[in-house]
Amino acid sequence: MALIECPSCNKRISSKATECQHCGSQLSGDNQVLSKISHIKRSAQLVNQGLLSMSLFIAGVVVWFWGGEPAEGLRSYIGGACFVLGFVGYLVTRLQIVLHERKKV
Numbered sequence: 001m002a003l004i005e006c007p008s009c010n011k012r013i014s015s016k017a018t019e020c021q022h023c024g025s026q027l028s029g030d031n032q033v034l035s036k037i038s039h040i041k042r043s044a045q046l047v048n049q050g051l052l053s054m055s056l057f058i059a060g061v062v063v064w065f066w067g068g069e070p071a072e073g074l075r076s077y078i079g080g081a082c083f084v085l086g087f088v089g090y091l092v093t094r095l096q097i098v099l100h101e102r103k104k105v
């Protein structure tokens with residue numbers, strides 16, 4: 001059970017209470033709902049970011065090894081750039097997801 005502050009009197013009350021036990025004001029619970037929604041939205045955003053990085057990584061590998069031979073010249077730069085960006089992007093996203101999940105709603 002978490003404690004939140006009453007929006008009217010700022011005294012600590014249970015997050016599950018429907019009305020403040022100090023001043024009797026009704027609590028809508030909107031604040032919690034909003035913070036939950038934004039938490040879920042951020043999670044979805046991070047998952048998309050991870051998929052995008054993964055696609056970039058795979059695209060880099062495909063460009064690099066297209067035709068069964070290691071790339072040369074411009075193709076190797078493009079493939080290498082996608083590969084590295086995708087890989088780093090994926091690692092960063094994983095880290096962001098871990099940090100995000102640690103946050104309690």
Ligand SMILES: [Zn+2]
Nearest residue numbers: 006009020023
């Ligand atoms: Zn109150």
